[in-house]
Amino acid sequence: MKKYIAIDVGGTNVKHAVILEDGSFVTKNKYRTDRTNLNRFVEDMIQIIDVYIKQYEISGIGISMPGFINVETGYSETAGSITVLNDKNLRLYLEERITLPIEMENDGNCVALAEKLNGNAVDCENFICVTVGTGIGGGIVINNKIVHGHSYKGGEFGFMVTQNGITDKELWHFNGSTGSLIKDYKKLKSINESVIVEGERIFAEAEQDENVQELINYWLRNISNGIFNLVATLNPQKILIGGGVSAREDLLDRLKSHLNQNQSWNDLAVPIEICKHKNDAGMLGALKHFLDRNGRA
16 A cells, blocks of 8 residues: 655644555654744755655655645745745745655645545535634535635635624634633733633633633634534535544533524534544645545545
8 A cells, every 4th residue: 555745734843644545654753843944944844754755665745734825836825823934835845855746735624634534524525624723724625625715715714704893803713713712711810921821721710710601602602603604605514623622522512502592503504523533634634635636535
């Protein structure tokens, strides 16, 4: 079975692996992301690729990364927190030194592709992944294909206005992400923005503090509003929820409770499930994208 290198570029770490075409991992690891120097960023990646090429017979490389990514060329108009890749083409830099075929895709789309490869959307032709983290991300699959849009900005539903008229809270990014929940919690508790607060702390404190519980209810209501808008617009077979918060056992029931308060949900409702893949989703999605682009899926 053929082997591929899969790379998932994140703001903190770059995860990398050798994966078989059925999605089985041969090996995987990670290194810290250098976001300050383009040459070092490229060199770090080439070093890992060289190691794998020497150890295994590699058939291609799939890369997942944030931002607006042109899947035809590899050009990134923006690259999220990896600002050294803004208005750059990572694929071209790599191709100067690497002879293997290389494919690139947006990280939110890769989450959806991972679920299609061997996750909870294998049998779905039309579905949406929503990742709830520092911001809101995800991907839309229609007729078994990612919706890239005219300029590769399709599926950027974190930019939807879900709280019209509320300053700094209008976009779904700013009212439905885990990052927004943490920000609101710090404001409520007069905690300096530089202090690190984990989501689990907020949920634990909500059991004793009604004000914190109300913050969580507001946050869940905003997530459900965004889900409703997506379902009403695209009528998918299902919605899949990813991100760290998806590990909470009560998440789906609480989201459904908010959705059921919308009278129109009964007419439009679709199943809502949790993504199967967690930390490996970007790498698996990068593999799936490579296989799709090269006619091997």
